[in-house]
């Protein structure tokens with residue numbers, strides 16, 4: 001039997017606010033344990049939460065960016081459970097009247113648009129961090145409540161994805177939206193953005209869903225893709241051998257590249273959600289909604305389509321350029337400076353700049369050269385001052401020392417020779433010295449042409465403009 | 481409406497309460513009475529009435545995103561039964 005994977009995702013993003021959701025404690029990452037707490041986020045009796053306006057507006061922004069329906073009234077609920085990372089024994093979240101619902105995210109997979117529905121977008125508070133010491137002398141668990149109460153956005157997708165390519169595109173596009181809108185810094189390695197995929201399998205053609213397996217503890221986009229791949233394989237094998245799969249939560253082990261079963265998840269009814277009595281409702285007027293909508297930047301997929309249309313780029317080029325907002329911004333900054341065509345600059349960005357970032361494992365922000373450098377280099381090639389091979393050398397020099405490419409060309413005497421009278425002299429010399437190749441060419445052996453280009457390039461130490469060389473060679477051969 | 485013993489035990493488990501058999505029996509009766517009392521609300525006609533979570537009309541209470549001082553760590557940990565190296569310490573929660 002052939003099986004089909006049905007994949008959805010729960011996404012949590014910590015919002016980039018200065019302070020927590022319900023108190024004024026700072027949200028600085030990496031502070032010493034328990035130095036960013038107060039009676040409110042410690043869950044002391046008698047305290048009252050007061051909502052952070054910025055956090056709420058960030059959440060509203062994303063609800064709108066994900067095309068959600070935003071009702072006039074939204075309210076908060078208590079989700080009750082006992083765990084040491086939750087000092088109040090309940091988490092303030094949303095359940096009955098979520099901020100956003102019934103939205104969607106368009107992603108591009110293999111050049112085609114695919115829509116992933118979004119069930120809901122809501123705002124809640126994050127929990128603390130637990131540390132389980134490895135040493136045998138401490139058999140306890142340590143609790144750091146610095147993160148407790150950090151504003152957390154939860155986005156729940158419909159199970160609309162069918163393979164890892166779609167999962168990857170979904171994660172990247174969503175991360176880009178969060179980065180583009182500036183609501184989260186999305187540092188997955190710091191746990192500020194967390195994807196939890198859920199995977200079930202069903203026979204192709206079957207409508208009902210199979211047992212849902214939720215995977216937690218996946219710390220990067222690559223790990224999520226690996227975890228989904230692993231689950232599809234594991235579940236396929238189990239179903240093929242006639243096993244019945246339980247609905248469960250599994251933990252991803254990055255070191256062993258596999259998932260393992262976790263405690264059985266309590267069903268949603270066990271959380272005993274009820275309206276949070278300490279918070280009032282939030283009414284979202286049409287004016288407020290319009291104002292927040294007005295702050296939305298151009299979103300990744302729209303940018304990608306605009307790049308294709310306005311700059312004459314292909315789908316692949318546009319996708320690579322807009323994959324990262326800072327990369328796209330850098331590209332547009334190059335275009336603003338000008339001096340080379342959008343296509344030429346795009347090629348430099350995609351081939352050389354991106355390769356440099358990958359090789360050095362750095363972000364766009366750490367790239368050593370300003371956009372003017374890349375634009376200038378692309379211009380030098382397009383104007384024929386240097387050939388592509390030389391330009392690659394200049395690029396290496398440019399990023400190594402943050403030097404102006406034109407200056408590198410000048411100081412190293414790399415400029416290409418396009419002076420026709422000079423090249424003609426060399427061509428004449430070469431033709432005179434290679435009578436056999438000339439005869440071969442005339443006899444119809446087109447390969448002989450290349451045998452004549454070689455010596456011309458050698459005599460000019462590779463600096464002659466190849467196009468001019470070809471033109472002059474063709475001209476002289478036709479004349480003789 | 482009457483609650484079964486099993487339901488009472490489940491609720492007690494969720495609230496991390498330990499009930500003796502005798503208490504559970506007693507609670508089943510008392511909680512059932514409370515539920516019966518609340519059930520009187522079912523008689524009210526609520527057709528066309530919007531749900532509300534508060535009796536007041538106050539809404540949109542916000543604070544600005546401006547940091548205020550946190551507690552000194554020592555003060556934050558003061559009530560903890562156990563602490564270690566600046567952390568609250570609790571019985572181990574994973575194997």
Ligand SMILES: [Zn+2]
Pocket residue numbers: 020023024025036037038039040041042149
């Ligand atoms: Zn606090």
